[in-house]
Amino acid sequence: MDKIRIMVIDDHDIVRHGLRELLAGQPDMDLVGDAINGQDGIDRLRDFQPDVVITDIAMPVMDGLTVASLVQEILPDARVVVFSMHDKEAYVKQALDCGVLGYILKTSPSSEILKAIRDAYKGEYFLSANVASGVIQKFLGRRTDDEVKKSGYDLLTEREQAVFRLMVEGKTIKVMAELFCLSPKTIEKHRSNVMNKLELHSLMDLTKYAMKIGILDPELWKNQ
Amino acid sequence: MLENHKLSNRKFVLVGQSSSWAPATIVDLSISFREIGLTLVAVLSPDLTQEDQLMAQEKNIALPATIEELFYRDDISFVIDYSQDDEVYTQLLEHCSIDVEIISSSLARLLMPVVQSTVRRLTNYNTMIDEFRGKAAKYQGLFDNSVVGLYQTRIEDGMLIVGNRKLADIFHYDNYEQFLVEHNAVTNFVDPASRDKLFVLLYENGSVDDFEVQLKRKDGTPFWACMSAQLFPERGYLQGMILDIDRRRQYEMQNKLLTQRIFTIQEERKKKLAQDLHDELGQKLTTLQLGMGKLKQLISGQFPQQNGLCEKMMTEIEQIGISVRRISSNLIPDILERFGLVLAIEAYVQSFTDQHPETKVTFCSMGFKKRMPAEIEIVLYRVIQESLTNILKYAEAEKVEINLTCNCPNAILTIKDDGIGCDLATAIDLAIKEHGAIGLLGMRHRLESIGGKLHLQSTLGKGTLVRAQVRVQEDC
Numbered sequence: 051m052d053k054i055r056i057m058v059i060d061d062h063d064i065v066r067h068g069l070r071e072l073l074a075g076q077p078d079m080d081l082v083g084d085a086i087n088g089q090d091g092i093d094r095l096r097d098f099q100p101d102v103v104i105t106d107i108a109m110p111v112m113d114g115l116t117v118a119s120l121v122q123e124i125l126p127d128a129r130v131v132v133f134s135m136h137d138k139e140a141y142v143k144q145a146l147d148c149g150v151l152g153y154i155l156k157t158s159p160s161s162e163i164l165k166a167i168r169d170a171y172k173g174e175y176f177l178s179a180n181v182a183s184g185v186i187q188k189f190l191g192r193r194t195d196d197e198v199k200k201s202g203y204d205l206l207t208e209r210e211q212a213v214f215r216l217m218v219e220g221k222t223i224k225v226m227a228e229l230f231c232l233s234p235k236t237i238e239k240h241r242s243n244v245m246n247k248l249e250l251h252s253l254m255d256l257t258k259y260a261m262k263i264g265i266l267d268p269e270l271w272k273n274q
Numbered sequence: 275m276l277e278n279h280k281l282s283n284r285k286f287v288l289v290g291q292s293s294s295w296a297p298a299t300i301v302d303l304s305i306s307f308r309e310i311g312l313t314l315v316a317v318l319s320p321d322l323t324q325e326d327q328l329m330a331q332e333k334n335i336a337l338p339a340t341i342e343e344l345f346y347r348d349d350i351s352f353v354i355d356y357s358q359d360d361e362v363y364t365q366l367l368e369h370c371s372i373d374v375e376i377i378s379s380s381l382a383r384l385l386m387p388v389v390q391s392t393v394r395r396l397t398n399y400n401t402m403i404d405e406f407r408g409k410a411a412k413y414q415g416l417f418d419n420s421v422v423g424l425y426q427t428r429i430e431d432g433m434l435i436v437g438n439r440k441l442a443d444i445f446h447y448d449n450y451e452q453f454l455v456e457h458n459a460v461t462n463f464v465d466p467a468s469r470d471k472l473f474v475l476l477y478e479n480g481s482v483d484d485f486e487v488q489l490k491r492k493d494g495t496p497f498w499a500c501m502s503a504q505l506f507p508e509r510g511y512l513q514g515m516i517l518d519i520d521r522r523r524q525y526e527m528q529n530k531l532l533t534q535r536i537f538t539i540q541e542e543r544k545k546k547l548a549q550d551l552h553d554e555l556g557q558k559l560t561t562l563q564l565g566m567g568k569l570k571q572l573i574s575g576q577f578p579q580q581n582g583l584c585e586k587m588m589t590e591i592e593q594i595g596i597s598v599r600r601i602s603s604n605l606i607p608d609i610l611e612r613f614g615l616v617l618a619i620e621a622y623v624q625s626f627t628d629q630h631p632e633t634k635v636t637f638c639s640m641g642f643k644k645r646m647p648a649e650i651e652i653v654l655y656r657v658i659q660e661s662l663t664n665i666l667k668y669a670e671a672e673k674v675e676i677n678l679t680c681n682c683p684n685a686i687l688t689i690k691d692d693g694i695g696c697d698l699a700t701a702i703d704l705a706i707k708e709h710g711a712i713g714l715l716g717m718r719h720r721l722e723s724i725g726g727k728l729h730l731q732s733t734l735g736k737g738t739l740v741r742a743q744v745r746v747q748e749d750c
Contacts, residue, residue: 062557068564075571108553108608135556137599138609139624140617156560157595159588160567180596184624203640208682208747211641215681263640264688264741265681268729 053080054171057100059091059117060084060133061109065156069104069133072160079167088112092120100128102170104163107134107141118148129170133163139184142177153177202248203263210247213240217253218260284311287344287353289318300337301329306391316344345369423516425459432460432469435511444499444518446491464488464496476505476512486519498523534723541606541652548605555598563591600625607655615651616642619658619678626662633666634673641680646746653720654678654687654742657728660713661689661740668701669693669738683747689740695732717742 056079058069066084073081083098085091089112091105103121107114118130131152132145142153152166155178162178169176177185206214209230216226223241227234250256260266288303300322304314316336330337338344346369417424423441427434434457439450445462447453463469468487475482481504489499503514570584602608603625610618616639623637645651658676665671671693679686702714718728726744 062560064561065557065564068561068568071568072564072571075568135552135560135595135599136608137596138603138607138613138617138621140609140613140621144613155592155595156556157563157592157598159585159592160564160570164567180592187624188620203679206641208643208680211680211682262677263638263679264677264686265679267743268731268739268741 053078054167055080055082055099055101056167057082057091057095057098057103058084059086059088059103059105059109059114061087061106065106065133069163072164076164079164088114088117091117092124095121095124095128099125102167103128103130104133104167105130107132107136107145115144115148118145118150122149129173131163131166131170137178137181137184139181139188142181142185143188151175153181155180205247206244210240210244213237214244214248214256215260215265217241217244218257218266285313285315285349287316287318287350288314289353299329300326300335301333304333304335315350318344341365342369420515423518424513425516426511426513427459428511429505429507430510432458432462434459436513441516444491444516445489446493446495462489464490472501472503473505476503477507480505481514489516530723533719537720537723544605548602548608551598551602551605552608556595559591559595559598563588563595566591604659606652610651610655611648614645615654616678618651618655619676622655622658622662623676630666633671635662635676636674637676637678639678641682642678642685643680646685650685650724650726650744650746653724653726654685654744656720657687657717657740657742658689660717664713665689665691665693665738668696671737680746683745683749684743685746687740687742690737692737695734695736695738697734698730698732701732 056073058066058081060066060069066086070081070084073079082100083094085094087109088105091103092112095103103117105114105117114132114134118132121128121130129152130148130150131154132150133154133156134141135156137155145153151170151174154163154166154176158178158180162176166176166178203211212230213226216229221229223234223237226232226237230237245251245256248256248259250259257266286307288300300314300317307314314335316338317330318338318341322330322337327337336343344350345365417438420438420440423444424436424438425434425441426436434454437454437457441457442450442453445453445457447456460466460469465488472482472485472487475485481502483502485501485503487499487501488496490496497518497520500517500519501514503512505512566584566588570581570588573580573584603621607618607621609621619637619639623635627633627635646654662674665674669691671691673692675688675690677686677688677690679688705713706715714728714730721728721742721744724744726742729741729743730738731741732738
C-alpha cells in the first residue's frame with residue numbers, strides 16, 4: 051500500500067520537528083518535505099507532490115488559509131489539514147470555505163492530527179473535538195427567531211437607515227429633504243422603502259422597533 | 275398755622291447768615307417755601323457763596339448787598355429773620371411798605387421749622403448721597419477688581435457699553451481706555467456663527483450659562499472663553515461675564531490625549547501578552563503534545579499499562595491549551611482583528627455562555643455593510659466585556675440582550691439585562707471608593723476619546739441598560 055505523502059508548513063521549528071518525530075512512527079505515513087512559511091510551502095508544492103498538506107494559519111509572508119486556497123489550484127488532488135492554535139469558529143468556517151478537510155488544534159492530543167491526516171487522505175472531514183462542538187452550536191444557533199426579524203433591517207441601505215431614524219425622531223419630509231439635499235419625492239421613496247423592507251405599517255410600530263434595537267438616543271428622547 | 279396768618283402767595287425776604295441754613299441752598303429754601311405758598315424774593319446775608327449767587331440768579335431771587343437796596347419796595351409782605359438783629363427790622367419797617375406788621379421774631383419762629391425741616395431733609399439727602407457714593411465706590415471696587423470679565427454690549431452692533439479692567443486683560447489690552455473704545459462683541463468671535471448660536475439660546479431662554487466659545491484677543495489670537503449672558507431686548511443690550519478658560523482647555527486636551535495614550539498602551543500590552551501566551555506557550559504545548567504522542571507510540575509495545583498515564587497527561591496538556599487560549603482571548607481576541615467585531619462578540623458570547631450557562635445571553639447585529647475602524651471595534655468590544663462582567667458580579671440577571679446596530683452614520687451598541695438594577699450614581703461612587711474600580715467611568719472616557727458617548731440607565735428591580743453610540747462614518 052502506498053504511504054500517505056505528507057508536507058508540513060509551519061514557521062515554528064519545534065512544531066515541524068515534533069510532527070516529523072510523530073509521523074516517523076506511523077507506518078502508513080511519509081513526511082516528504084516541510085516549509086517555513088506559506089510562500090515557501092507553495093513554491094515547493096510541485097516538488098513534493100504531497101497527498102496531504104498540514105499547515106499552520108498564522109505565519110509570516112503568507113498565511114495558512116491562503117495556502118489552502120492555492121493548494122486547490124496547484125494540486126487539485128491534494129488535501130489540506132489546518133494545524134492551528136486558533137479555536138474560534140470564524141477561523142474554522144473560513145478554513146472550510148477554503149476547501150480544508152481537517153482542522154486540528156495544536157494542543158489537542160496527537161491522535162487527532164493522525165486521524166485528521168488519514169480522514170483527509172480518504173476525502174473525509176475531521177475537526178478537533180473542541181472546535182467541532184463550537185461549529186455545530188453555531189450552526190444550530192443560526193436558526194433563531196431573531197435571525198428572521200433582523201433580516202429586514204439588513205436590507206436597508208445606509209441612507210434608508212438614516213431616514214428610518216429621522217422618521218422615528220419625528221422629522222418631516224421637508225426637513226429630511228433639506229438635510230440630505232434631496233427632493234421630497236426621493237425622501238418619500240426612502241420612507242416607503244423603509245416601511246416595506248421592515249414590514250411595518252405605522253409610525254408607532256417603527257418607533258417600537260427602533261427602541262427595541264436601540265437606535266433611539268434616550269437622551270434625545272428625554273429632551274423632547 | 276400759616277393759613278391763620280394769611281400768608282399764602284406772599285412775597286418775603288430772608289435775612290440771616292447763610293451758614294445757618296447750610297447745607298440748604300437758597301434754591302432749596304425757595305422751593306420749600308413755594309410748596310407752602312410763599313415766594314422768596316430777596317435774601318440778605320453777609321456770607322453768600324458764589325454758588326449761592328449763581329443759583330439765586332437762575333431763580334430770580336435778588337441778593338442785595340445792603341439792606342438799602344430793598345427800601346421802597348412795596349411787594350414784600352414780611353421778613354424772616356434769624357439774625358436776631360433788631361436793627362434790620364427797624365430799618366425795613368421804616369422804609370418798606372410791609373403790610374403784615376409782624377416783622378417780629380414770633381413769625382420768624384413760626385416759619386423757622388420750615389427752614390429747619392428743609393435743612394434736615396437736605397442733610398438726610400446729603401447723607402444718603404454720601405452713603406450711595408460709599409456703596410458705589412464699594413461696588414466700583416468689586417467691578418474694577420473682579421477676577422472675571424464683566425461686560426454690557428449692545429445687541430444691535432456689539433458695541434461695548436460697559437466693561438471692566440479684567441475684561442480688557444482677557445482680551446490682552448494694556449490700555450483700558452483703548453479697549454473701551456476698540457472692543458466689539460460682534461467681531462471678537464472666531465466663528466461668527468457662534469454669536470448667532472448664543473443669541474438663539476438667549477432668545478429661547480433669556481439667559482445662558484457656561485457657553486464655551488472661541489474668542490479673539492487684541493492681536494487676533496484665538497482663545498477659549500466661558501461666557502454667561504443675560505439678554506435685555508427692551509433695553510437693547512446684553513450683559514454677563516467672560517472667563518478665560520484657554521489654559522483649562524489646554525489641560526483638558528492634554529488630559530484627553532493622555533487618557534487615549536493610557537488606553538493605547540493598555541491595549542498594546544494586552545495584545546503583546548496575549549500573543550506571547552498564544553504563540554510561545556502555545557507552540558511549546560504543541561511540542562509537548564507531539565512528544566507525548568511519540569512517547570506513547572514508543573512505550574505502548576513495552577509498557578502497555580502506562581498508556582492510561584500517557585493519555586491522562588495528553589488530556590492535561592489539552593486543558594492547559596484551552597486555558598491559554600481563553601486567557602489570551604480575554605486579553606484581546608485574535609479573532610477581532612481578523613474577522614471583525616461581530617464575529618468576535620459572537621465568540622465571546624459563546625464562551626461566556628459556556629462558562630456561565632445560568633445567564634442566557636443573546637446577541638444580534640444588524641445593518642453593517644462594512645467593518646468599522648479597528649479603534650472603534652476594540653472600544654465597543656471592551657464595553658461588552660465590562661458590561662457582562664458587571665452583570666455577572668452584581669445584576670443577578672437571567673437574560674442579557676446585546677444589540678449591535680449600524681444606523682448610518684452611527685454604530686449603536688445596547689446591552690440590556692433583566693437583573694436587579696441599581697442606583698447608578700451610588701453604585702459608581704461605591705465602586706470607585708471601595709474597590710478603586712473605574713470600569714464604567716473608564717468606558718465613558720474611552721468612548722468619548724473616540725468621539726462616542728455612553729448612556730446608562732438603571733431601575734431598581736427592572737434591570738440595567740448600557741448604550742454606546744459612536745460615529746463610524748463620515749456621512750451617509
